Amino acid sequence: MSLQWTIIASFLYAEIAFVLLLALPIASPSKWQKFFRSKFLAYISNQASIYFLVLIGVLILCLLDAIREMQKYSNMESTDHQHLDAEMQGNMRLFRAQRNFYISGFALFLLIVIRRLVQMIAELATLLAQAEANFRQAQSASATAKTLLSQQGEGDEKNKKEVEELK
Template sequence: MSLQWTLIASFLYLEIFVVLLLVLPIASPTRWQKFFKSRFLQSLRNQASIYFLILLAILVLFLLDAIREMKKYSSTEYSEHAHLDAEMQGNMRLFRAQRNFYISGFALFLSLVIRRLVTLISTQATLLAQSEAAMRQAQSATTTARSLLSQKGESAENDNNEAHDKIISELKSQISELTTKKSDIESELRKEKKDKEALKSQADSLAKEYDRLSEEHGKLLKASVGDSTDKKSD
């Protein structure tokens, strides 16, 4: 194997190792994202697209060269009198061309796969960070809502207590007013009862006085009638 194909084969093995690292659950997407955002890779990030295009171009050239070699040695026809050694060399060169075709083809394919895996892992890490931020915001919003609801409940309870105290104070004031009115009415009733008893006693005394005067008047009438009959008899 020549030097250039040895380098391409080594690059293919390196790509296989990188793909296994990215696919296997060795590190989380967040850690991969931190690694991708390291200082060294960030310094190469501006020129990474150029390097990647150059690498793709080199792999495409080697792939086209391998295809050309395959067509060249597959179309070679050997005569019946050709030496067996020349035929074996031709088959060996065809095998090498086919081997180089598979090496360059898989190296090109895995380059695209690695680039896609890096993009997907970065996107996944970003989505995970956004989801964690959204969860933290949702938790903080839930905590805030619960605190507001508790404060509202406490304020409503305080308002209810204040309203209850106000109603109780109003009822107490009404009860005191009613008690005052009741005491006033009872005092008036007692006064009227006393006046009624005084009037009754006065009426009784007047009735007794009237009876006495009536008796005295009757006695006087009798006395005057007796005197008049005595005078007539004389």
């Protein structure tokens, strides 16, 4: 495997590990959000969109190169197996082109999946914080309503006693 495809395959393996890390219930969404909003990642995220687009561009170029290689080696003529070594070499090149196609395709796909996973985890953390705030607000409103009802009940009892005394 050439150097560029070794780098892309290593990047694919790192992406797989990162997706598994995000998908496993190791940390809560709020902890992930704290990590994603840390100073280190905030420093990197200023240029992250540019890096992300450049990375997508490189992966698309590698994918197109693999597609071109696949088409080049899949249209080879069969010469009645007279030159077996040439046919085997052509099949080997086709196999490598297909392997490179899958490596770059999955790397591109996982890059998009990772971006969406990070967005969804951040949104989930925000929604969980809102739900917790709404629950606290509902508890506070319930406690206030109970105290008002108990005060109103005491006032009703006083009014009933006054009415009975007047009778």
